[in-house]
Amino acid sequence: MESVEIKKLSDAELKEKVGNEESMLVKLRLQHAVSPIENPIKVRAQRKLVARLLTEVSARRKGVVAKAKAPAAEVKKAPAKAKAPKAAKTEKPKAAAKKAPAKAVKTK
DSSP states (O other): OOHHHHHHSSHHHHHHHHHHHHHHHHHHHHHHHOOSSTHHHHHHHHHHHHHHHHHHHHHHTTTTTOOOOOOOOOOOOOOOOOOOOOOOOOOOOOOOOOOOOOOOOOOO
């Protein structure tokens, strides 16, 4: 189920879908614990679906309106910015002559 399809669901349908998918995830985990399932990636996919549904529930509760992404064919790239010319390098001031050490050590 794509995020566009999830956004089209009503609040009641979304809550029902979350409950169904969470119970399906619990069943998959139980089946996998008892005996390894054929495709364990199903557990990961189910977990991600539940996360998408819960994210939409949370966004609706907070009042966040997410914009649906346009298909890649419709997206236009912004024109590339022209590069600014590099400034000429300036010479760094030369370091002052080294100062003598603070204390001279006497040798015998």
